[in-house]
Amino acid sequence: MMTQINKLYHSLRAVVLVAAFLYCGPVCHAQISELTFEEEQSRQCIAIVNALERDNVTGKKLDRNMSVLVFDRYIKSLDPARHLLTQADLNDFQPLKQLMYKYLKTGNLGPAFEIFNLYQSRSQQRFAYILKLARSWQTQLDFAKNETLVIDYEHKPFIPDISGLEPLWKKELKNHIINLKINKTSDEEISETLEKIYSNRLAQLSQTQSRDVFHIFMNAVTMSFDPHSQYFAPRVSEDFDIHMKLSLEGIGAVLENEYEYTKVVRLIPKGPADKSQKLAPGDKIIGVGQGQDGEIKDTIGQRIDDVVKLIRGPKGTFVRLKIIPARKSSVTATISLKRDEVKLEEQSAQKKVVDVTSNGQTYKLGIIEIPNFYIDFDAFHRGDPDYKSTTGDVIKLLKELKTENIDGLIVDLRDNGGGALKEANDLTGLFLKYGPTVQVKTKFRVSRIYDEDPKILYTGPLVVLINRMSASASEIFAGAIKDYHRGIIVGTESFGKGTVQELKPLGDGRLKMTSAKFYRISGKSTQHKGVEPDIWFPQIYRTKDTGESALEGALLWDHIDATRYSAYRSLQPMIKPLDDAYKKRAEKSFGIKYLTQRIQLAESLSEQKTLSLNLTERLKTNTAFNKEELALENDYRKQKGEKPLTTLDDIDPEKEEIKEILTEQAKYIAADFITLSHKTGYKWQ
Structure with missing residues (x-):
């Protein structure tokens, strides 16, 4: 043979x-x-x-x-x-x-x-x-x-x-x-x-x-x-880390190759790119230039580590990226970003307190934003009782919020790409008595990770806010909160990464191997489908371009047997009235209308299968799109009582407009949830 x-x-x-x-x-x-x-x-x-x-x-x-x-x-x-x-x-x-x-x-x-x-x-x-x-x-x-x-x-x-x-x-x-x-x-x-x-x-x-x-x-x-198993050729440690993280050091973004392009998968929360609002998941990088006016070098067809090397640089310096924005499938743009470190304190969980009035009742809400699930493993293994971690920081924030007598809590996991499994488990435990939080299945057996601490740090109404870029540990937390009926999940379908990877030395190279899968305690996988919210917001990120299901050969959703756990009283009777109330508000909200129109406009371009090679036709199409987009922006600004823009370049990149529109809606859902909880006598003791 x-x-x-x-x-x-x-x-x-x-x-x-x-x-x-x-x-x-x-x-x-x-x-x-x-x-x-x-x-x-x-x-x-x-x-x-x-x-x-x-x-x-x-x-x-x-x-x-x-x-x-x-x-x-x-x-x-x-x-x-x-x-x-x-x-x-x-x-x-x-x-x-x-x-x-x-x-x-x-x-x-x-x-x-x-x-x-x-x-x-x-x-x-x-x-x-x-x-x-x-x-x-x-x-x-x-x-x-x-x-x-x-x-x-x-x-x-x-x-x-x-x-x-x-x-x-x-x-x-x-x-x-x-x-x-x-x-x-x-x-x-x-x-x-x-x-x-x-x-x-x-x-x-x-x-x-x-x-x-x-x-x-x-x-x-x-x-x-499977799409997450990968071979890494022998490289110096620095280059290997680039391969592992696919990270644009200096601006805070995660990359992958798509066809001949370098595609942005997600932005590191609070990193330079995230804060600039100039770069978005799905954007394709086709050129890189140094400084404010350096020559843009073409990167189409280049290896991803070579592209990364062009973008990396000293803190405080500028890099210019030529991109094809995800919302415009053919038109390019050039953006300038200032390189910086992603500061630990900016990656830490943050809180704020807001008042929201619903149905004549004013409530005080606590909002905790968690950019990722972090832990200082070195300090933890040394036995340092004050080691830095997501759970440790949230404990402090919850204690502070208690002194402010909040009526309800929103945990914001939007754009949280995950992190330490230990932190997902420990954070979940702050809101539960005890019990399993996640199941892990290898080829040979199923194991379970437990919250063994019976103390509950917060027992009031809880809303968990997720989006398409909430992944891995975020999905474990959101899935457990949903299965225990501990809170309402609001937003869009999460990323859908339900697999575990291990790094194995292999000769002079390394092999990143998918060795296990995550399953919720209900037995449902977080793989491919992610966690579905109880109340759906408009989908900002295109599911065709982002998330696990967008990866070729992604493992499909499946399930295993549920493990034994003691859930709280079902929240299902509350979900329909909460959703109905949200939809009525959304119909009148010029913010949601603006957001929906933006999504529709981007979709119309992204669905293009062909491009005209007639210059006059292309210029006409591009002008019409820009005119429509500018009109949409100015109509929204008019509703808010703001001055109209002359060009799209006048948009403030630091203003997180879309995020704030949805945060505002989440506040009203939380307020309605508090009202219903009081009326129906729901308790999470």
């Missing part, structure tokens, strides 16, 4: 070489050297496969079915826009799809490298073609022609054969130029920009090393098991 596989490999190698040789286009640069795998990478491959089959919580085995997943994911990671490889190429590779697992189990990386070498050769041809065309774009391209470019990569078919590649590349260049023109770039600047971008991309190809190919391919393997 192995002899047949080797014959297949060598025949495919011949096909790849012929395909690369036959197509050279109008400009032929020196061919990039072919890359081959190393013996150590072969050994690492076998070790990774063995570890995944042995320890991954999914229990998957690398077989023929998994071969198809690995192959498809690898092709997608190399050519997500489907503008380099053709259907004819895929037909030639077809025999590999179900045999890839045999190569992997024996450490034969030859087929993976041959596919990459073809991809690399086509990339060189594309950049060379575009570069030549870009040097005479003013006479070669017709911007009055009614053409379209497909931007729906998921459903876009591969080009049948190599004859269709150049027309596609020409359209992509036209789109690039149109975007520059929309941003009012002069023709001279456009020519300079195109020359720099495509010359740099062409030069970068020669810097690719075998370790880069190995890293890409092995992650196609690991992420075929």
Whole structure:
């Protein structure tokens, strides 16, 4: 059998070489050297496969079915826009799809490298073609022609054969130029920009090393098991931390690769990007510049750690990001952010007290905002009784709120990406007598984590505020509060990350492995679906772009048996009247109306499948969108008695308008909850 596989490999190698040789286009640069795998990478491959089959919580085995997943994911990671490889190429590779697992189990990386070498050769041809065309774009391209470019990569078919590649590349260049023109770039600047971008991309190809190919391919393997399992190649500690956190140090954002772009997954609460209100989850970074006026360097197609290095820098310095905002699928913007550290005190839980009047009754509400679930593990392990933690800080805040005689409490977990499991458990315990808070299931057993302290620090009406970016530990807390009927959950569906990852040394590299899943005490998983609120707010974040369900291959929702726990009296009879009252207020709220219209406007653009390559049409569309957005902003400002804006650039980026609109609604829900609790005699002692 192995002899047949080797014959297949060598025949495919011949096909790849012929395909690369036959197509050279109008400009032929020196061919990039072919890359081959190393013996150590072969050994690492076998070790990774063995570890995944042995320890991954999914229990998957690398077989023929998994071969198809690995192959498809690898092709997608190399050519997500489907503008380099053709259907004819895929037909030639077809025999590999179900045999890839045999190569992997024996450490034969030859087929993976041959596919990459073809991809690399086509990339060189594309950049060379575009570069030549870009040097005479003013006479070669017709911007009055009614053409379209497909931007729906998921459903876009591969080009049948190599004859269709150049027309596609020409359209992509036209789109690039149109975007520059929309941003009012002069023709001279456009020519300079195109020359720099495509010359740099062409030069970068020669810097690719075998370790880069190995890293890409092995992650196609690991992420075929689940999207959070990942292989990290040997790096210095600093670069490894970048991979682990996918973090833009200096501005506070979490990144991932999406197609050729660097996509913002979430913002670190209270970090520079979060406080600026200029960057949002779903935005795509396509360029980075240093200082207030430094040259913007193109980052499309670059590795994520290289993009991170461009953005990192000393505290107090500025970095400029060229982005495609999530709300505008084709128009670019350039923003400037001041690098800073995310201060511990700003990450700490914070409180405030507000008065809210509902149905003629005024109540005093405490609001505790928790940006993440933090703990100083070093101090904790040293036995320091005053170690810094979420629960410790919330205890202090609750004691202070008690002295102010609050009538109700809102715990705000919006944009809280999680953190320490211990803190999720301990914080939940402040509101319960005792009992399990979460279940953890590995391949072999189910365990439970308990709150064993019978003391309750707060016994009054509780509202938990969540959104799409509330993840992991936030979902454990919100899920437990909901299952115990301890409070009302308000907001939108949470992130849906219900898995546990462990870091395993593997030779010189590391393997991040999904080893377990979280389950609520009711037996419901937080995976994929997240925690659903009792009362729904408008969904600000697009679920197609954010959250666990947006990840390819995300594990599906499931359930296990509920564990034994003593819940409080059901809150279900209260939810409908609370929801009805909220909906009546929302109908009259110009803030909710404004928010709903903004969401609809963004959705209309995000659903675009194609872009017009007619310059006049694109300028007209962009002008109409900006006019509609400005009118929407000014209508809202008029309702508030504020002066209208002249341009959208006049919007104060520091003002968290959308967040405050929803906070205001949550206050009234909390007030109604207090009223109903008193009327019905609900107690949480």
